Amino acid sequence: MASLHGNSNGQQPTLVRCPGAGCTWTSTTPSMLGRHVRGHDRSYACSAPGCTKAYNRKDALNEHEWAAHGLNSIWICYFGGCKRKGYGLANKSRLEHHLAGHGISCEQNCELEEQAKSAAADANMASGTAVGGADEEDPADE
Ligand SMILES: [Zn+2]
Ligand SMILES: [Zn+2]
C-alpha cells in the first residue's frame, strides 16, 4: 500500500498578509484580504486641525466631524414633529428631497426651526426667572 505523502491540497493554511505599509494584519482566509484592504481606504480624512481620524465612508466621516468637532451642518426636519436628521452639507439636497415629501421648502423648515427654538426658549423662561437686563440696542454713537 503506497501512502500518499503529498500535502499539496493545502492542508496547511496559507497565511495571507496585508501589503499595507506597517500593517500587521494576517489571515488564513485569503478572501478576507480584499475586505481588509478596502478598510485601509481612508479617503475621508477628518478636516479638524490635529485630528487624525479618517474613514472610508463619507457618512461615517460626517458623523464623526459633527459629533466630535461640531463641524458640518446637521439638518433636522421640524415638520410636524418629524425630527428626521442628517449630517453634512452634502445632505442638503437630501433634506430638500425629504422636505418635498412634506410639501414644504427649506425656508419653511427654517421657520419651523425658529418656532421650535422660541418654543423651547419660552418653556425655559416659564420655568426660570424673568429676563433681567433689557437687551437694548446701542445708542447710535457717531
Ligand atoms: Zn492592512
Ligand atoms: Zn476628527
Ligand SMILES: [Zn+2]
Ligand atoms: Zn420630515
